[in-house]
Amino acid sequence: MENLFRLVDNDQDFFSRRCIWVNGPVIVGAGPSGLATAACLREQGVPFMVLERADCIASLWQRRTYDRLKLHLPKQFCQLPNLPFPQDFPEYPSKKQFIDYLESYARKFNINPKFNECVQSCRYDETSGLWRVKTVATCGSNRTEFEYICRWLVVATGENAECVMPEIEGLGEFKGEIIHAADYKSGENFKGKNVLVVGCGNSGMELSLDLCNYNASPSIVCRSSVHVLPREIFGKSTFELACLMMQWLPLWLVDKLLLIFAWLVLGNIEKYGLKRPSQGPLQLKNTKGKTPVLDIGTLEKIRSGDIKVVPGIKRLSNDSAELVNGENLDVDAVVLATGYRSNVPSWLQEGEFFSKNGFPKSPFPNGWKGNSGLYAVGFTRRGLSGASSDAMKIAQDIGQVWKQETKQKKQRTTACHRRCISQF
Template identity: 75%
Template sequence: MDWYIPLGFLSVRKDDIIPPELEIFLNAIPVIDSLFSRRCVWVNGPVIVGAGPSGLAVGACLREQGVPFVVLEKADCIASLWQKRTYDRLKLHLPKKFCQLPKLAFPEDFPEYPSKKQFIDYLESYAKHFEINPQFNECVESAKYDEACRLWRVKTVSTNGSTRTEVEYICQWLVVATGENAECVKPEIEGLEEFEGEVVHACEYKSGKQFSGKRVLVVGCGNSGMELALDLCNHNAKPSMVVRSSVHVLPREIFGKSTFELAVTMMKWIPLWLVDKILLILSWLILGSTEKYGLKRPSIGPLELKNREGKTPVLDIGALQKIRSGEIKVVPGIKRFSGGMVDLVNGEKLEIDSVVLATGYRSNVPYWLQETEFFAKNGFPKTTITNRWKGNAGLYAVGFTRKGLSGASFDATRIAQDIGNVWKEDLKQKKQKVPCHRRCISQF
């Protein structure tokens, strides 16, 4: 006898080698007809939440291990952040060899810094190559570990017109791959809601073309803020950039070699603090002093600051030259907005037409994952945990290391190996019969 899954894309056969916890449910299905109407889906492997680069990387590594899986994605495409919430001129800030996912390199004819379109094409071909077919338009509302049954229960909602569909996935492993940048951050600034001009977040910004001739205030001075200000300049806008705190600005390349690659190479031989000093000296020789332009450097070195607080240094691709020439004006923090004006903390007033919030993103894990031991309130794995990619009870995290795509790829490989080892061990063992515990089923 087979037990078929309501959605029709998975089936669990009676002779499968499965964990005892799943058998509890399978043995009970024939006597609980209502379970099917509730649309519960048994997943023979892990559920991966998120079809961005991190989720795809885990899927590819699991495919190599021979472990089945299901990928859930709330958008209608893979890598929705890249496809729908990035600006047109975006390119990878690091060389392609540090951004490729496991098991499949970038095409050789791609440039050293692939464009947004090239990276999306690569991800599409990656998913196709490893036969990763996410369940699109399924938003995870909650995920909770059932202590009684020792299984994860992942509830999703999908909407098609006026039709609302709820599905509950049952699995032994849960991989959180929603990443560091799941939700945009829009700060509360006095008077912003009454501002008469246009206000957009960086996730809504596509090109400076629509701002041509306008006075634009860019709030934020990270890599996105710098690049958006540069793009606005190139489209004949008049940008001012808010710099509230200190920031490290480094050249993207030093003597023709990637600054990031140079730092990685040096860290193999010398301590991080010394690498920071060398980078700052070389940056000063190439860029000169940035403080006289309103870009004060932090007291902590760029790599140490990245490790300690997750704050990425800015890799300059031309914005600093525009700041020197005055085409990009650097201004201090905002006090309030009023009408078509902005009052700055130094008493200065600026007339502006539009505001672009380059204020970053955050994790959305606390909104749906009902777990507090592994993940902190900020949606990141707790730093006190040795393995930041592995929690308890089959919980994993990928894309939260603050080390970009290379960090996600490294963790994806370890997660797949860890799950694969258990999976293969289960296949070696003889299937064990487990009596039905109705108290587990009654919770559904």
């Protein structure tokens, strides 16, 4: 290591180069996945640095979610390692309660991310065997560049780093308001308006319900097939029931049973324009990452006609939408509930572990570890429980190496973060 870096005492020289050695892993992202990994590393006694482009932890939850949001799964399936939810929290915690939980989690494990620091590029240096992470830190109008050097890199930016913006003919001609679901807070500003919601996943369904509750007239675009399941079956969480059945039954049979239960509880949803896929809900989730919709009241509004299900959009005009079936709708506003995607390819210069879509090439449960000290957490398409599982594996893997080397070098003392100038 000494031949790779030269420690400096000249602060002026250091601040002109701003190169920092991190004596442990760099974690990119301070969402639930990054926090879980940091906490598990803390338990292993491994130092780390967390880089976060926003000004807070869990920025997706704090900045890009609607007000009425609650966890769609029971809290026991959403807690992070080594800290359960408070007992007085409801089974489905609210957005505020979940954020409070994450902030208490960060405090408990002394996780202090470097906020407002966006990773611009990251690559593995073959000569040194180290990762080089270049960032830009912003403070008001000031921008400062840094380069972090580390042995281990944990990518925790997750599946939802960037909004997906669909290509719709005439989108630029539309005179009404167009927002992505990331910017939607409540239906209060849409009272009395005809709102076209593009996307029929969990967000699109819940936003349509919220709009309806604020006396708007929502129409939800359902271009493709979708699985809609009740959130609970016979008083038990559908997710929990599926997990129990999968311990004893093959996946295809669990899918069959879930669809039977869904039909008994919800009835035939296809007559409302919600066609079911040919693959079962769990098989579809495993193969394509498409999450089934858990109904929290939207179907009742669809049955009553308060929410209209429409096919795909052919084009938009000034104040209307022409649908693929020839129908024309008067539209005052458009909400794009078209989801999110990974942004890893935009900054990580690596092609072996991550694919072009920003997800690990190896499917679950093998997508958490790459080569040369590269790790991924929160890309399993299995929610917070999948992220927690990956976080524990990553921390244990790094911790084993760390403890072995620490044992061999007891006499050596090293600062957590050393100022240095790269000699590559």
